[in-house]
Amino acid sequence: MLTSAILLQLVLNGLAMGIIYSLPALGISLIWNASGLFNFAQGDLLTLGGYVMLSLFSKLDLPYIPAFAMTVVAMGLLGYALSQIYFYPMLESRVNPQIILIGTVAFSIFIRNLILVIWGTTPQTYANPFGSQVMQIGELYLMPHVIWIVSIVAVLLVALQYFLRGTMVGIAMRAVAQRQTAAWLMGIRNDRMIALTFLLSTGIAAVSGVLISPIIPLTPSMGGMIAVKAMAAVLIGGLGSFGGALVGGVAVGIAETIFAALVNPAYRDIFIFAVLVLFLLFRPGGIFRAQVSEKV
Amino acid sequence: MSRVIVRRGLLMAIVLILVGSILCAGAAPKAYRIAHLAPLTGDASFQGQILVNAAKMAVDEINAKGGINGVPIEYIPVDETSSTATGIEAVRKAIALNPVAVIGPNRSGTILAAENLWKQAKLPFITDGTNAETTRKGNPYTFRIQIPSTYWIPILAHTAKEYYGVKKPAVMYGTNEYSKGLWDATAPALKQYGLQAVTVQTYNDGDRDFTAQLLKIKASGADALFLYGYEAEMGIILRQRVELGMKDLLVFGERGCASPAIEQIAGRANIEGLVCSTTLSQGDPDPARQAFIKKYSESFKEALSPTHVNHYDSIYILADIIKRVGGDSEKIRAELAKLDYVGALGHYQADKEGNLVHTIYTQVFKNGKWTLLLQEDHPVNR
Numbered sequence: 001m002l003t004s005a006i007l008l009q010l011v012l013n014g015l016a017m018g019i020i021y022s023l024p025a026l027g028i029s030l031i032w033n034a035s036g037l038f039n040f041a042q043g044d045l046l047t048l049g050g051y052v053m054l055s056l057f058s059k060l061d062l063p064y065i066p067a068f069a070m071t072v073v074a075m076g077l078l079g080y081a082l083s084q085i086y087f088y089p090m091l092e093s094r095v096n097p098q099i100i101l102i103g104t105v106a107f108s109i110f111i112r113n114l115i116l117v118i119w120g121t122t123p124q125t126y127a128n129p130f131g132s133q134v135m136q137i138g139e140l141y142l143m144p145h146v147i148w149i150v151s152i153v154a155v156l157l158v159a160l161q162y163f164l165r166g167t168m169v170g171i172a173m174r175a176v177a178q179r180q181t182a183a184w185l186m187g188i189r190n191d192r193m194i195a196l197t198f199l200l201s202t203g204i205a206a207v208s209g210v211l212i213s214p215i216i217p218l219t220p221s222m223g224g225m226i227a228v229k230a231m232a233a234v235l236i237g238g239l240g241s242f243g244g245a246l247v248g249g250v251a252v253g254i255a256e257t258i259f260a261a262l263v264n265p266a267y268r269d270i271f272i273f274a275v276l277v278l279f280l281l282f283r284p285g286g287i288f289r290a291q292v293s294e295k296v
Numbered sequence: 297m298s299r300v301i302v303r304r305g306l307l308m309a310i311v312l313i314l315v316g317s318i319l320c321a322g323a324a325p326k327a328y329r330i331a332h333l334a335p336l337t338g339d340a341s342f343q344g345q346i347l348v349n350a351a352k353m354a355v356d357e358i359n360a361k362g363g364i365n366g367v368p369i370e371y372i373p374v375d376e377t378s379s380t381a382t383g384i385e386a387v388r389k390a391i392a393l394n395p396v397a398v399i400g401p402n403r404s405g406t407i408l409a410a411e412n413l414w415k416q417a418k419l420p421f422i423t424d425g426t427n428a429e430t431t432r433k434g435n436p437y438t439f440r441i442q443i444p445s446t447y448w449i450p451i452l453a454h455t456a457k458e459y460y461g462v463k464k465p466a467v468m469y470g471t472n473e474y475s476k477g478l479w480d481a482t483a484p485a486l487k488q489y490g491l492q493a494v495t496v497q498t499y500n501d502g503d504r505d506f507t508a509q510l511l512k513i514k515a516s517g518a519d520a521l522f523l524y525g526y527e528a529e530m531g532i533i534l535r536q537r538v539e540l541g542m543k544d545l546l547v548f549g550e551r552g553c554a555s556p557a558i559e560q561i562a563g564r565a566n567i568e569g570l571v572c573s574t575t576l577s578q579g580d581p582d583p584a585r586q587a588f589i590k591k592y593s594e595s596f597k598e599a600l601s602p603t604h605v606n607h608y609d610s611i612y613i614l615a616d617i618i619k620r621v622g623g624d625s626e627k628i629r630a631e632l633a634k635l636d637y638v639g640a641l642g643h644y645q646a647d648k649e650g651n652l653v654h655t656i657y658t659q660v661f662k663n664g665k666w667t668l669l670l671q672e673d674h675p676v677n678r
Contacts, residue, residue: 006511009540013507113337121342122598123528123557132563134539141541216504217528217561221339225502253505261508265499266471 005139010261011254016146018253020215022153023208024230025237025245026160027201033164033240034173034197037087037097040104043227044111045202049075049209050218051119058126072206079202082107083195091180091194108224115220128214149211156204157242173197232276238286247287327363327370328623330355330614331390332607333400338378339501340403342527342557346604347402347424348373349596354611364618369611380405384413391417396623398422399610404430404473411435420629422610422652426551427477431649439632441606441644441652443575445481447674448656451573452548453485455658455670456520460546460571466518468497468509468533470525478524478550494518499533501526506533510540520546527552531561538566551575554659554666556599570661571669576602576641577657579666588640606654609639613652645676 024046031039039045049071056067086107090100130145164170175183176193184190208226216222229252237248252272260268279286332351335344355371363369374390376383383406390398391413397420401407404425414421415435423430428444456462467482469475479496486492495516497509510533513521521537523530530553537545546569552558553572576585578600588608592600614628616637621627635646642655658670 003515006515009511010507013505013540017505017507116337116341120598121336121345123342123531123561125561132565134541136541141539143539217531217557219339219528220341225504257505257508261512265497265503265508268503269500 009140010257012140012142012146014254014257015250016143016149016253017257018233018250019146019149019153020208020212020249021226021229021233021252022246022249023149023156023211024205024226025233025249026153026156026242027204027208028227028230028234029240029242029245030160030164030201030204031197032177032234034177034201035087035091035194036177037091038101038104039201040101040227041108041111042201042205043223043225043230044108044115045075045079045205045223046209046212046226047115047218047220047223048078048111049206050213050222051115051209052206053210053213054119054124054126054218064129068210071210072203075206075209076199076203079198079200079205080195082202083198084191087198088191088194092190112220112223119218119220121220123217123219125214125217130214145211145215152207152211153246156207157246161242169193169196229272232272234286235276236279236286238288241286241288244286244288251287325367325623327368328618329370329372329393329395330611331393331395331398331400332371332373333376333383333386333390333398333406334373334402335378335383336373336375340378340526342598343402343601343604344376345598346596346601347400347607349598350592350605351399351607351611353592353595354608354615358611358615364615369615371611374400376401376403376406378403380409384410387413391419395419396618396625397614397628399607399614401425404477407438408433408473411438414438418629419625420632422607422614422632424606426474428481429473429477431651436633436650437629439646439650439652441610441654443653443656443674444649444651445478446484447653448550448573449478449481449485450488451656451658451670451672452522452550452571453482453489453491455571455573456522456546456548457489457491459669460520462491462520462546464494464516464518465491465520465522465548466495466497466513466516467493467522468499468506468513468524470501470529471498472501472526474526475524482522493522499525499529501529503529504532506536507540509533510537510542513545514540514542518545520548523547523549523553525552527555527557528561531558534558534562534570535566546571548572551603552601554578555601555603557601559661564664567661568664571658572661572666573656573658573670574602575606575654575657577659577666577668577671578602579659579668580657580671581668584640606641609637609641609644609654612639613637613644643673646678647676648678 027042031037053071056062130148135142172188173193176190180190233248233252234245237244256268256272259271334347335341355369359368374386376386387410399422402424404427407423407425407430411433414437420437422439422441424441426442431438431440469479548571550573554574617628617631633646637644644652644654647653653674653676656672659666660669
């Protein structure tokens with residue numbers, strides 16, 4: 001029945017799917033690291049990035065790289081604006097984080113319906129820039145985009161890790177996340193740090209959206225599904241850990257694919273969220289237990 | 297003196313009221329109101345817009361020609377939403393608009409949950425859910441401009457067996473009312489043609505990876521796949537089939553699979569050879585239907601999907617009935633129950649369950665475009 005080649009193919013495709021969860025998981029981890037917040041609109045910012053790319057690349061016929069760069073810059077600026085209009089004023093006036101969270105849910109609904117009005121309702125996609133021809137290695141089949149996305153995620157991961165741990169600005173960002181008043185007293189401009197966090201995380205959401213949309217068709221509500229899985233990936237991998245985001249995403253992707261094949265595809269999502277509950281109960285720090293209070 | 301004036305005033309008022317009421321009773325209504333429930337937001341919203349476009353096109357044509365006996369149609373789309381819970385509220389809203397008849401809802405789940413509401417309101421609803429159960433509730437006000445899966449799937453099984461020599465079919469369907477209804481009709485249809493499914497796979501709406509199911513189909517040695525679901529999922533499945541080296545697996549689908557969204561999501565090259573039975577074939581050479589396709593494509597930015605345009609004819613069916621019997625909902629219901637009407641897109645006949653059964657077209661995607669394979673009218677069980 002299920003030969004070893006087919007099992008290996010399952011793992012491979014699970015990995016390909018998992019990488020797609022890892023990308024937005026990185027963004028979620030970054031926001032947590034740098035502001036101690038969750039942004040429920042992260043998935044919808046990803047969708048918006050995909051749609052902006054659709055307009056620039058597919059409708060305006062710009063070349064891939066410039067269109068990609070313009071999308072990331074435009075979305076980064078949106079993230080900046082968002083932090084100035086919403087997140088920073090809320091944090092500054094010491095609003096309860098749960099209330100800030102609910103505001104992001106509203107923003108998520110706003111983006112979905114904005115997309116619906118601007119781009120319409122039909123699922124859309126554009127040509128896969130990494131090629132749509134499948135590669136055959138023995139009995140295994142692999143799409144070229146998998147290799148590309150894995151590489152891009154790896155580069156992002158290393159860069160983020162270096163930025164947050166190795167540079168002055170990164171350390172300042174983390175300091176703001178841990179204790180705003182103390183950071184302020186140390187001469188750190190909190191508003192700038194929070195603006196930078198959202199600029200970066202929205203930029204990452206745009207990168208995810210651009211990379212994902214040739215694989216998963218753009219629909220106004222697509223971000224919801226991806227964000228929920230990415231959220232699970234972050235919590236399973238370890239909140240605040242970039243390595244955890246990557247490993248968590250891949251673990252979720254492989255586990256759900258294997259479960260769907262061996263048990264029942266209808267219960268795939270139930271299975272993932274049951275695993276998440278088990279993690280929260282028995283290992284709340286995730287696979288990579290992130291230190292909650294470290295000195296920065 | 298003043299009393300006389302008051303009396304005269306009263307008399308005049310009474311005369312005015314009497315004359316007024318006689319005039320009103322004799323005159324035709326200002327407009328015939330038709331409400332249309334379609335999913336305009338949420339996951340199914342891309343269908344909703346096409347449903348409304350097609351109906352709106354017919355309304356505009358009729359109103360441009362002076363309406364029904366000089367009375368225009370007042371057409372009000374109502375957002376059915378993509379969820380059953382809010383869909384029920386939308387049905388209440390449509391009924392509260394006090395229309396002569398309602399088109400929709402579109403989703404089987406909403407129809408099953410809300411059908412009692414229009415039974416109580418005594419309003420005819422021309423629904424288009426695909427689940428056969430929707431017309432089996434003994435509700436005389438439920439009509440359905442759809443062909444029951446039990447008529448539809450045998451055509452597909454017949455095509456697979458006779459035209460393509462399929463021996464080992466696999467089945468894959470989404471776990472929604474629509475696709476489950478199709479699966480329920482598939483096993484007996486395959487049996488009728490001496491076939492049996494070698495494997496049956498399911499998936500959830502919103503899933504974006506189908507590796508597990510496709511690889512199990514590969515392992516089963518199937519030579520064809522009967523695939524049921526909505527556009528986004530079916531498009532990805534068709535593409536992933538090629539990405540997993542299963543290009544030779546024939547795929548048979550119905551209605552939704554001829555939607556342009558599938559062509560876009562899967563990629564044109566990945567749907568070559570796809571066989572699809574629909575309510576309208578884009579490749580149909582018939583001039584009336586080609587004219588419809590041309591006019592639709594020029595009028596709207598949403599691409600035409602053959603599955604969702606039958607409400608163009610629904611409006612003409614209602615207009616034809618209202619022209620003969622007027623705006624009385626009960627009379628409209630009685631006429632719908634014995635419908636036999638030739639519209640632009642097909643021939644419609646009511647069966648005893650209230651299905652407005654129409655012509656079925658089977659088409660294949662060959663050399664980059666849809667080509668008509670078969671055209672069948674079903675014997676109707678009255």
